[in-house]
Amino acid sequence: MEIDQLKNLLRRYFEGTLTQAQMHLLREALADPVNQHAYYDFLHEWELGNPQILPDTEADWLALSGRLNQPGSLRTVAPTWRPLIRSSRYWVAAALLVAALTGYWKRDLLLYHHYHTGYGSTKSVRLPDGSEVTLNANSDLKFSRFPALIGQREAFLKGEAAFSVTHLSDHTPFVVKTEDSLQVSVLGTDFLVYSRRERSKVVLTEGAIQLRSLKSGGAPLLVKPGQVVNVNSRGNFAVSQSPRPAEHFCWKDDRFFFDNTSLGEIGEQLQERFGIRLLIPDSALAATAISGNYPAANAEEVVKMLSTILNLRYSRPHPHEILLQKNLNFQL
Template sequence: MSEEITNLVGKFLSNTLSEEEIGKLLRAYQQKQISEKQFGDYYASKWEDAGQHPSRLAAENREKAWEQFKMYMRRNIQTLPKHKSRWIAMASIAAVAILFFILGLSLQRIRNHSQQELVVMVENGQKASVQLPDGSRVRLNSASELRYSPDFGEKNRMVKLEGEAYFEVQSNPNNPFIVLTRDHLQVKAVGTKFNIKAYSNDDQITGTLIEGRIEVSNSLISEVLAPNERISFNTKDGMFSKSRIDNVNEAIFWMTDQFVFDKETLGDIAKILERMYNVTISFTSPEITEIQYSGKIKNNSMENVLNLITVVSPLQYTMSGSHITFSKKQN
């Protein structure tokens, strides 16, 4: 694939093609300058950029993406002379859809009268990188979901998050970047780097500021964070707490597959393990869930994490398929 065609495909997937470039891309496809192998090679590099290792699922998704790409090309080669504006609208949706299929994600269009939302869903055991139309980058952790409107960046820069994500926001003082989470919590930024953790089955929502400034608020309070500060919101009692942390990078160790625990209960650790390794965890007695752990694990294969947990506590585990059971060690 020539550099020009590669750039056209990249622009197609980031929804930045001009009408002239759309015509060039269609002609390139007609002239068989874009093949399935070239398409796959191009997206293998995208997996590397996203920090992912291509898998059987990735290969299947590349095949789906190629079929979708061909379908849109064939359809719009026929309609381009009479319906250029219609092609542009369809290409905007197709571009995002193909990119997310390649990254092994799910994209859904939710129709609500005239309003549509683009939904990025990351399954258990997966992570993904997303670049938004304004140039802001989002790194999504396992079992996370990001929603935003197709006109993101035009009137506002609002996204909805369930799960965990690291944001690198492009600065635009006239159009703040807003993250909405569960319990009506809002994080507002102009240009900054921060991490938000807001899983639906966690009792805490936390925001950690790495660089810049963010404002965290709901209907009752508003707090401004400086770098190396963290804010926590307890969803049960509605209380906020703000603290300063020594190593702000601990908040994003999950991006490099590291664990940092600070008096975390095994019950909470189990939720993390379930998301990261796509397993289910149970306990033979409820008091096991209250055992606390502190420390950092670098070599965090699942077996390594499980073995370390049982080494430092009077526990053992058994595994059956993807189900793990913790129990007390037998004397």
């Protein structure tokens, strides 16, 4: 296909005026790696002429000037001179690296919608296809801007999120991918995906989903409502039936659900959600497990609850650390 013809098809696609026959031609053309490079170049060109985000330069300048006016915000650094021939080689290498990283960043920004939550916060978003997602704390999600070109709606997750996927009339599949090579394929359903530290968990409350691990290379797993699937670092599945699968979503209401969960594992959850380290020097205490559904909006409320239930004491040796110990006059 001629480059001008490809550009014309892409322009019409970006404008939303492409016919089904033209969409078929475009998909065939983009199967060629040469045309894929042209696609990224033209996408960047089109985005520059049709910006989707308009920066608030006045607000940005006010924020920057406020930081510059703070005491100690500026430092004077004496220049270090090096021979021109030697330094130029490093400048060229640095320029190439910056160009490569900038190109990747721009491409990623143009191809995906990005959503993020910090420590201690959750966020509910409506995706362009109408699906709804609630992100747990310290999580990232990106969603494809042009699903028609790849034949599916792709979501890439780091962290934890609850999905309510909208079924489309053209049956375009919805796929969630994680960093540990797990793929969750759905058409219309409610489910949760957790993916941290090279392990994942999937909980299904309604509909049907199919799991595939690219690590293990095993056969796809069809998950039924009420099932909980834990995926280890090797990509192996462990399926269990939960009598109350909705409790796995309780973090949306500032609650914690523990199912024979050890204090050490609870500490991992506090690190993930709030950026707080739970220090438990006593290994026997760290192995103590509890069950239940408890309200807690922050790490200290969780530790207070644990202290009350198990008759423990805690202290804050550092703003980002909580030390949990047995009471001296009490033995577990």
